[in-house]
Amino acid sequence: MMNYFKMAYRNLGRNFRRTLLSGMALAMGTALLMFIAAFFQGEMRSSMETTLRLNTGHLQVKDAEYDPDKFSVAWEYLIENPQQVSAQIEAMDQVQAATPRLFASGIVSVLEESVGVQIMGIIPDSSANDPYRDGLISGEFLTADDREGIVIGAPLAESLGLKVGDQLELLVNTSEGNVDKQKFTIRGIFSTGTTSYDKSVVLLPLAKAQAFSGAADHASMIFILLKDREQADAVAGAIQGNGLQIKTWKELNELLVLINDFSNAYLTVLNLIILGVTATVIVNTLLMSVFERTREIGILTAIGMKGRQIIALFLAEATLLALGGITFGSLIGWAISAYYSKVGVYFGDLGMSNDMLLNDRIYTELTLDSAVNLIVTAFIITILASLYPARMASRMEPVEALHGAQ
Amino acid sequence: MEVAKLTDVTRKYKIGEVETRALNGVSIIINDGEFTSLIGPSGSGKTTLLQLIGCLDQPSSGKIVINGKDTTNLNRNQRADLRKETIGFVFQFFALIPTLTAYENVEMPLLLNGKNPAERKQRTLELLDAVDMGKRANHRPDQLSGGQQQRVAIARALATNPKLILADEPTANLDTENGEQVMEIMKRLNKDTGATFVFATHDPRVIKYASRVVTLQDGLIVKDSNSK
Numbered sequence A: 001m002m003n004y005f006k007m008a009y010r011n012l013g014r015n016f017r018r019t020l021l022s023g024m025a026l027a028m029g030t031a032l033l034m035f036i037a038a039f040f041q042g043e044m045r046s047s048m049e050t051t052l053r054l055n056t057g058h059l060q061v062k063d064a065e066y067d068p069d070k071f072s073v074a075w076e077y078l079i080e081n082p083q084q085v086s087a088q089i090e091a092m093d094q095v096q097a098a099t100p101r102l103f104a105s106g107i108v109s110v111l112e113e114s115v116g117v118q119i120m121g122i123i124p125d126s127s128a129n130d131p132y133r134d135g136l137i138s139g140e141f142l143t144a145d146d147r148e149g150i151v152i153g154a155p156l157a158e159s160l161g162l163k164v165g166d167q168l169e170l171l172v173n174t175s176e177g178n179v180d181k182q183k184f185t186i187r188g189i190f191s192t193g194t195t196s197y198d199k200s201v202v203l204l205p206l207a208k209a210q211a212f213s214g215a216a217d218h219a220s221m222i223f224i225l226l227k228d229r230e231q232a233d234a235v236a237g238a239i240q241g242n243g244l245q246i247k248t249w250k251e252l253n254e255l256l257v258l259i260n261d262f263s264n265a266y267l268t269v270l271n272l273i274i275l276g277v278t279a280t281v282i283v284n285t286l287l288m289s290v291f292e293r294t295r296e297i298g299i300l301t302a303i304g305m306k307g308r309q310i311i312a313l314f315l316a317e318a319t320l321l322a323l324g325g326i327t328f329g330s331l332i333g334w335a336i337s338a339y340y341s342k343v344g345v346y347f348g349d350l351g352m353s354n355d356m357l358l359n360d361r362i363y364t365e366l367t368l369d370s371a372v373n374l375i376v377t378a379f380i381i382t383i384l385a386s387l388y389p390a391r392m393a394s395r396m397e398p399v400e401a402l403h404g405a406q
Numbered sequence B: 001m002e003v004a005k006l007t008d009v010t011r012k013y014k015i016g017e018v019e020t021r022a023l024n025g026v027s028i029i030i031n032d033g034e035f036t037s038l039i040g041p042s043g044s045g046k047t048t049l050l051q052l053i054g055c056l057d058q059p060s061s062g063k064i065v066i067n068g069k070d071t072t073n074l075n076r077n078q079r080a081d082l083r084k085e086t087i088g089f090v091f092q093f094f095a096l097i098p099t100l101t102a103y104e105n106v107e108m109p110l111l112l113n114g115k116n117p118a119e120r121k122q123r124t125l126e127l128l129d130a131v132d133m134g135k136r137a138n139h140r141p142d143q144l145s146g147g148q149q150q151r152v153a154i155a156r157a158l159a160t161n162p163k164l165i166l167a168d169e170p171t172a173n174l175d176t177e178n179g180e181q182v183m184e185i186m187k188r189l190n191k192d193t194g195a196t197f198v199f200a201t202h203d204p205r206v207i208k209y210a211s212r213v214v215t216l217q218d219g220l221i222v223k224d225s226n227s228k
């Protein structure tokens, strides 16, 4: 009914600098939180995607006895006839790729230096190995029948001063518990974008890895990528095999899934804290204007304005301030997030374990969901906080208010 | 008809241990159409009395009936309603809302009373003309002289056709000429509309306009020209 907003607008204009400053505080808070939300989202997605793509896949089929911590190639821990099993799985509709992999622990040594690595025997043709193939920065990828070639990650090559065509000596722990060694020629050097991973993995063709480690026709696991990772449980149920264990990506990445699930709660808490601080600035501004306008409030009360109408007047001010600040802040936050979603934020090697891989460069990702969530939260908090000064104004006794500034 | 009837009204202020009796048992009846002047030395209780009649404040004891309505047990909102419908105020300081134009200031009580836009516009312009401020309708208070502001304040006080208009030293901050003009306007409106005026004043030049003069001293009515 009333022109509250007209009055509110003019009142805000009365002390323009103060209005601007508190509007800016809200804008900065909103922009910062929006960027944090986008960063967090990007980080979570990157971490999940990188981990699934490089480390766990969507499903893993292993021997029931498999001991994942030891990279043991003792036969009792391994799958027999892995090519046959993986071919069957790959034939399923929901499966994008299924490929056997053999893991063994080894040591790369060049001259005086040696570094512990994880040897991964792969079927080079499988599309599951695209991250390495597409990530080649020099040289070529392996071929299935290569007996002397090896592909290593860029950080490892760099730390050992190796380039394509160079030779290195590889030691392996064999299935009998011995150590065997052989010289390999570097065919290619890859980078997946995750330094901690690239430092620790070297690739051999599966057949060579099997022969070298004494694993014969065995593999550590069938690594499976699905077209839709939400199908993992369904596909897992459809795969059968005696003495095999099947794990989905959720089971393989419990920590990551947990962090992902909690990220919203975490962001909400962060929102509340930062917005709480900005709200204090707004409350302060409104309190000052309540005190300055004591007499005016008295006049309005004298001519019959009721408490709730005075509250409405101050809430209208808070609303305009919030709309301005939050809109401006959202634009800034959106712009920054958009920029870093293209350019990425470079972190380098965070030295994370292979349980939770992170790309060296994190690209922000602002979802509509989190933007709307933030905007609504910021608005509600600002309005709730301004209830305090508004109520204070509404409770002034007219006589005292009129006296106030005479 | 009685517009206001006060019976044995007291108002005490307590600051710390010290108690001030601003009003010490005042009984008075204000009749319809009167143009009453409250006079008395500083601190005699004039403002306090106006505030009580205006339902801005509540008495420590005694009974106040405004326009036939006992105000003793009214809550804040009910008092606000009573003010909105029955009473207009003119203050010593030119109590306009600084962010609103002259027009909007006069319109405010009409808005609060839920009048429709056409009615508001007609009434507001009519009132501004009545106080000779029609040409300044779109000026903000800081663009008006004291006398002009006070005339707008009078127009606002009259906006809703209140029964009772209370003015606390309306001429105190005006020079003689403007003071006379403001009093002329109030007197004319009193004649034309029959509205009842009560004003507190020290200004002897103003008192000559009054139809009734009530003298306060130490919180008591010591003289009333009606009851000679």
Ligand SMILES: Nc1ncnc2c1ncn2[C@@H]1O[C@H](COP(=O)(O)OP(=O)(O)OP(=O)(O)O)[C@@H](O)[C@H]1O
Pocket (backbone or CB within 6 Å): B013, B014, B015, B020, B021, B022, B040, B041, B042, B043, B044, B045, B046, B047, B048, B049
């Ligand atoms: N809010 C208050 N708190 C304490 N004492 C007050 C208050 N308001 C008024 N008084 C006291 O009540 C008495 C009457 O004050 P009031 O303002 O009614 O006098 P007045 O006749 O209007 O004086 P003046 O002509 O100076 O305006 C004075 O002694 C004053 O000090």
Ligand SMILES: [Mg+2]
Pocket (backbone or CB within 6 Å): B046, B047, B048, B168, B200
């Ligand atoms: Mg006074």
